[in-house]
Every structure is written in structure tokens, then in C-alpha cells.
Amino acid sequence: MMLYLLKVLELSTVFSLLLLVPGILTEKEHGSNPINLTIVNSISNAPNETYSADIVFRGILLGAMRRLQQTNADFKFTCTENFNYGPFLESVNGVAGNNAEHTYWELLVQTGKNGSVIRPDVGIGCYIPEPNDHIILNFTKW
Ligand code: B12
Structure with a gap:
């Protein structure tokens, strides 16, 4: 169970980072x-x-x-x-x-x-x- 929770947390962190990437890339433009x-x-x-x-x-x-x-x-x-x-x-x-x-x-x-x-x-x-x-x-x- 613990391992499963850790996996979910890890995946959500990766997902959040992916969401941030376009923002970082376009920051220069703005x-x-x-x-x-x-x-x-x-x-x-x-x-x-x-x-x-x-x-x-x-x-x-x-x-x-x-x-x-x-x-x-x-x-x-x-x-x-x-x-x-x-x-x-x-x-x-x-x-x-x-x-x-x-x-x-x-x-x-x-x-x-x-x-x-x-x-x-x-x-x-x-x-x-x-x-x-x-x-x-x-x-x-x-
Ligand atoms: C004469 C003239 C000038 C004279 C005006 C002096 C005077 N008191 O008569 C002077 C040399 C000052 C001038 C300057 C500029 N001008 Co001039 N000017 C003209 C011109 C050849 C005739 C205007 C005119 O007498 N119309 C007849 C009278 C009866 O109408 P009016 O509405 O009262 O005219 C006034 C406005 O045109 C105003 N005016 C003149 N130029 C500009 C430019 C801008 C940006 C603004 C807001 C107002 C403005 O001054 C006139 C007299 O008060 C026009 C082109 C044309 N054939 O229309 C370009 C024109 C209006 N000018 C233009 C430009 C780009 C400029 C400058 C930005 C150039 C520069 N890089 O420095 C500068 C303005 C800088 C600033 N201080 O903000 C462009 C404007 C295009 C646009 N969409 O912005 C035009 C259309 C020429 C072109 N290149 O196509 N200008």
C-alpha cells in the first residue's frame, strides 16, 4: 500500500512538472x-x-x-x-x-x-x- 502511494505521489510530481514546462518555455516571451x-x-x-x-x-x-x-x-x-x-x-x-x-x-x-x-x-x-x-x-x- 505504502509503495503504491509513493508511486502515485511520484507520478503526480512528474505530471505537475510537465504542466509547468510550457510556462517556463514561454516565460521569455512574456x-x-x-x-x-x-x-x-x-x-x-x-x-x-x-x-x-x-x-x-x-x-x-x-x-x-x-x-x-x-x-x-x-x-x-x-x-x-x-x-x-x-x-x-x-x-x-x-x-x-x-x-x-x-x-x-x-x-x-x-x-x-x-x-x-x-x-x-x-x-x-x-x-x-x-x-x-x-x-x-x-x-x-x-
Ligand atoms: C507634415 C507631417 C509631419 C510634420 C507635422 C508638422 C506640422 N505641424 O504641420 C512633422 C515633421 C512634425 C511630422 C512628424 C512625424 N510624423 Co508626420 N506627417 C506629416 C504629413 C506629411 C502631413 C500631415 C498634414 O499636414 N496633414 C494635413 C493636416 C490638415 O491634417 P492634421 O490632422 O491637422 O495633421 C496633423 C497630423 O498629421 C500631425 N502629425 C504629423 N505626423 C504625425 C505623426 C504621428 C505619429 C501623429 C500622432 C501625428 C502626426 O501633425 C499635423 C499637423 O498638426 C503626413 C503624411 C500625409 N501626407 O498626411 C505625415 C505622417 C502623418 N507622419 C507620420 C510619422 C510616422 C511621423 C513621425 C512619427 C516620424 C518620425 N519617425 O519621427 C513624426 C512624429 C513624431 C512625434 N513627435 O510623435 C506618418 C504617420 C503614420 C502613422 N500611422 O503613425 C505619416 C502618415 C507619414 C507616413 N510615414 O506615412 N509629420
């Missing part, structure tokens, strides 16, 4: 990855500032920026909501784009794949960074 985010002011030539932000699996850049804002008092940003395209990045660390002066925050990405810098054709609410992307918020003129 975890978060660090990405670098650099603030460049091409107009004032102020020194660049680089932050590390956490992004969830297939998360949008805006989410990583919000998390960074919540956890790092040195990083602040504001957005305006555009009816068609979503959030428009208006200001970063107190520096705001200005229509009259034709200034704005441009979104650039140095890709982890080959290091080239691209200008995404979507804004911060739609862009989904790859794990090794380096995000560049560049204050510039149009």
Missing part, C-alpha cells in the same frame, strides 16, 4: 527586455542623455516610455492625442516642439540588426521595438 533610449537635441546641441527602459514582449514604445517616466524622475515626456494617428510626442524633459518655430521630436531607431539608423513610419504609440533596438528621440526642425 518577460521584459531592456532597451536603450537616447535623447538628442540637434538644435541646442545639449549633451545627449541615455536611459535604459524595460519593454514587454511585443510591447509598444509608448509603454516603455511610460514605465521609464514612472521609475526615473529625470525622464519626463508629454503627448498630444491625434484623432487619426494616436499619440504625438510633444515634449521631452521640458523641451517642447513648436509649430511656429518648426521644431519637433523626431523618432529614430538604431536597429540591433545592422546598426543602421531608421526613421520609423509610425509614431511612439505604434512602434514595437525589437529587443536590441536603440531608440533615439531627436529634437529637430522640419
